[in-house]
Structure formats: C-alpha cells, structure tokens
Amino acid sequence: MTEVSDALVTHYSENGITTLTLNQPERRNSLSMAMLEALSEELERVADDPETRVVVLAARGNVFCAGHDLKEIRDQFDSHDFQLGLFNLCSKVMQQIVHLPKPVIARVAGVATAAGCQLVASCDLAVAADTARFATPGVNIGLFCSTPMVALSRNVSRKHAMEMLLTGELVSAPRAEQMGLVNRVVDEQVLDETVYKMARTIAEKSGHTLKIGKSAFYQQLEMPLAEAYEYTSTVMAENLQANDAQEGICAFLEKRKPEWKDS
Incomplete structure (x- = not known):
C-alpha cells in the first residue's frame, strides 16, 4: 500500500x-x-x-x-x-x-x-x-x-x-x-x-505477545524493583491465559512451528 x-x-x-x-x-x-x-x-x-x-x-x-x-x-x-x-x-x-x-x-x-x-x-x-x-x-x-x-x-x-x-x-x-x-x-x-x-x-512473532511485552517493558521501567516484579508476575500469569502463549508452548514441546491467532 x-x-x-x-x-x-x-x-x-x-x-x-x-x-x-x-x-x-x-x-x-x-x-x-x-x-x-x-x-x-x-x-x-x-x-x-x-x-x-x-x-x-x-x-x-x-x-x-x-x-x-x-x-x-x-x-x-x-x-x-x-x-x-x-x-x-x-x-x-x-x-x-x-x-x-x-x-x-x-x-x-x-x-x-x-x-x-x-x-x-x-x-x-x-x-x-x-x-x-x-x-x-x-x-x-x-x-x-x-x-x-x-x-x-x-x-x-x-x-x-x-x-x-x-x-x-x-x-x-x-x-x-x-x-x-x-x-x-x-x-x-x-x-x-x-x-x-x-x-x-x-x-514472525505473535502480535498479541508483542503488544503485551512492549507495554510491560515501559510500565516496569518507571517502577521500584519490588513493584516491577509484582507487576510483571501478574502480566506473565495473564499472558499465559492467551491462546498464543498456550499454542507457542505446545508447539515448542511438540517441535513444530506455532500458528499464531493474535489472541
């Protein structure tokens, strides 16, 4: 375009x-x-x-x-x-x-x-x-x-x-x-x-994962250490509920290429 x-x-x-x-x-x-x-x-x-x-x-x-x-x-x-x-x-x-x-x-x-x-x-x-x-x-x-x-x-x-x-x-x-x-x-x-x-x-990565990661990166930069770890632990736990995270882990364990759904 x-x-x-x-x-x-x-x-x-x-x-x-x-x-x-x-x-x-x-x-x-x-x-x-x-x-x-x-x-x-x-x-x-x-x-x-x-x-x-x-x-x-x-x-x-x-x-x-x-x-x-x-x-x-x-x-x-x-x-x-x-x-x-x-x-x-x-x-x-x-x-x-x-x-x-x-x-x-x-x-x-x-x-x-x-x-x-x-x-x-x-x-x-x-x-x-x-x-x-x-x-x-x-x-x-x-x-x-x-x-x-x-x-x-x-x-x-x-x-x-x-x-x-x-x-x-x-x-x-x-x-x-x-x-x-x-x-x-x-x-x-x-x-x-x-x-x-x-x-x-x-x-080539999951667009949903990129969005989560970029946002979290800038958010945690402004936080004290303990608060940053608490925040990013929550982000990772929520990230694991995403379709792409579960697909990516399964694809890795099954030695195949993941099929991203950006969700």
Whole structure:
C-alpha cells in the first residue's frame, strides 16, 4: 500500500511490516507542525491496523530529521500559544511511538539532531548507517533541548546524555551505539537489509505477545524493583491465559512451528 509521493509522511505495508517515511527532504524532514500532525495521524492509523506487526520509521534524503522547523518557530516568536502547542504535539507524537502496540524500528541514514534525535531515542529499536550522526545542539542557539532530553535520558546514561545536551556536539554512529542510543551500526549499503531482516524476525512473532511485552517493558521501567516484579508476575500469569502463549508452548514441546491467532 503506497501513499501519494507528495505526502509529508508516506505509508507502505508488506508482510506485516509498515514503513512510515518522513518525506520532506528539502526541509531536512524537520518536525514542523504539519509534519508532526501527519506523523501523528499515521501512527494512529497503524496502531489500529491488524495487519501491521512491526513499524519501520525512515526518512528520505541525507538528513533523517533536523528537529523542529526553526523558520516556522521564528515566524511565531510572538505566539506563546503556538510554541506551547508545537512542543505539546511533539511530546504527544513521541509518546504515541512509546505506547504504540507494535514495535517501532528507526532506520537512520544521515543526521538526526534535536527533536530528530529525540525521535530516534523514542523508537523501540534503532539501526543506523555508519555515516549517521546525532546531536542535541539546542544549547548552541540558546534553546536547550529540554523535550529531546526526556527521550535521550531514558536511553543513555546520565553523563552521556548531559554531554550531548551541554556540548551540542555531533556524535558519530559508532559512538551512539556505544552509548546505547542505537542498536546496530552497519554500512549504508546494507542498512535496509539489516533493518528489514530485524523487522521480519519480529513480525514472525505473535502480535498479541508483542503488544503485551512492549507495554510491560515501559510500565516496569518507571517502577521500584519490588513493584516491577509484582507487576510483571501478574502480566506473565495473564499472558499465559492467551491462546498464543498456550499454542507457542505446545508447539515448542511438540517441535513444530506455532500458528499464531493474535489472541
């Protein structure tokens, strides 16, 4: 399924994998109000799509995402309502990704800066080309990357996050992998092969199980240790009542491939 090429975010689905592509390379795929609205709509759409098991978030051009559209922000200097609305919408989109009942893989080629880096950090997984670079450079222009900080600080150590936020310097893809911002760094020639191999591996699992697991992962992260164990024990006991859990266990014991019903 393919959207018209002039859409801000294009949508293509095949074999349980939906690719959402930021499609404004001439604007460095910046997160303008319009781009955020388009991405939010696509995320809502894919959340309710029973055929989608995995989402790949990609971008056209040599910049993955340059963050917010500074020209748009400059034109709205006098509108606090616009500014607050912009950052609230961006925060909503990042939370949509986290709460999406399907795993989301960022396919990163090129530069991801400010809210673009936040977008990568908000995805469940990220694969980057070895030429990709990352930064939270707001400090360089007097606008600290406060909202990007939320996602960044939840994915890398405090000192790594603070270094990026305080210096604003670009981080190479290999360094981003060391920091935990991305899962894998590969030659750009095999970026798609790597991303979609990972996506296909995940898409072979029970969609119902993926939904349970992703939700539980983010829920338990915010809990004290004892509470997290109590919560996840309940999740596992409830998970065992699902058709797919019982089918998967039986298939494993019977040495056959499971037949998922996504229930």
